Amino acid sequence: MxxxxxxxxxxxxxxxxxxxxxxxxxxxxxxxxxxxxxxxxxxxxGKGHWQDIDTKVTGGTGEDSFQNDKNSFRSNFGKSTDRLISFEADGASISLGAAGDKRKLAPTVKDSTVVFPDVFGTADVRYRVSRTGVKEDVVLAGAADAAAEYTFELQTSGLTVKEQADGSIGFFKKNDDNLPKYVIPAPNMSDASAQNLVWGIPST
Missing domain, CATH: 2.20.25 (N-terminal domain of TfIIb)
Known part of the structure; x- marks a missing residue:
């Protein structure tokens, strides 16, 4: 009625x-x-059915401390400096780790955010999963902790990597594609407060 x-x-x-x-x-x-x-x-x-996206990060298995697989891409978070995050979608993958000697880490998670403490000295690396990608921040406790540079090592499968004119990094499915499938934007720095600095490196 x-x-x-x-x-x-x-x-x-x-x-x-x-x-x-x-x-x-x-x-x-x-x-x-x-x-x-x-x-x-x-x-x-896996059966081709549409499911609701959930960006919450949950416990992982094996070499992964945490994971999110209820999205259009899969993100896995490791347990050591050489394997911070891996991003998988459409048969391709991108893995990112800190350069230098391998060290074990004890990451923490809250909702859609994973934090790796003291990756670069006292600088933390933070990842936030969204519906469209993963954002990466290098978080400093104070200006005095800032380093001249932070170096990451990148590994890919099924993708061609090209530096773009704007300083971003493009990941192409085919070498002759005009538009990248995924992009890591150029780094930028912001002063979060009088006590904290954040070096933001968004990833998609």
């Missing part, structure tokens, strides 16, 4: 109508409501 003048309410979602960035609902008045998002809200599982 529909009450005249009443505002229609959602009865159920139409799972078959899902797309990467939309949901559709059957309304109480018999109409269909489609909600569009500017970011992905669904990812395809």
């Amino acid at each position: 529909v009450i005249p003048g009443a505002k229609p309410t959602r009865v159920r979602e139409l799972d078959s109508k899902r797309t990467a960035s939309s949901k559709s609902f059957v309304m109480s008045d018999g109409t269909t409501q489609t909600v569009l998002s500017t970011e992905p809200v669904h990812y395809r599982d």
Whole structure:
């Protein structure tokens, strides 16, 4: 029964109508409501079905301390300086670690954020998983702790790496592709407060 003048309410979602960035609902008045998002809200599982994206990081296995696999890409977080993060999607992968002697680390996690303490001296490395990628920050306790440079080692599979004119790093599926599949933007520094500096290196 529909009450005249009443505002229609959602009865159920139409799972078959899902797309990467939309949901559709059957309304109480018999109409269909489609909600569009500017970011992905669904990812395809191993059977090709659309599932809700969840950026929360959970416990890993083997060499991974933590992981997130409920996204359009998979991110794994290691336990040592040489293997901080690996990013996997569409049969390709990108792995990132700190240059230098290998050391064991004790990363911590909260919701969608993983922190590796004291990767570069007293500087921490922080990763935040979003619906569109992973953001990386090198976090300093104070200005006095800033180093001249922070060096990472990069490994890829199924991708061609090219430095871009704007200082970013592009990852191409094919060597002659005009647009990169993934991008690590050029580094930037910001003063988070009077006591803290953050060197942000967003990754996608």
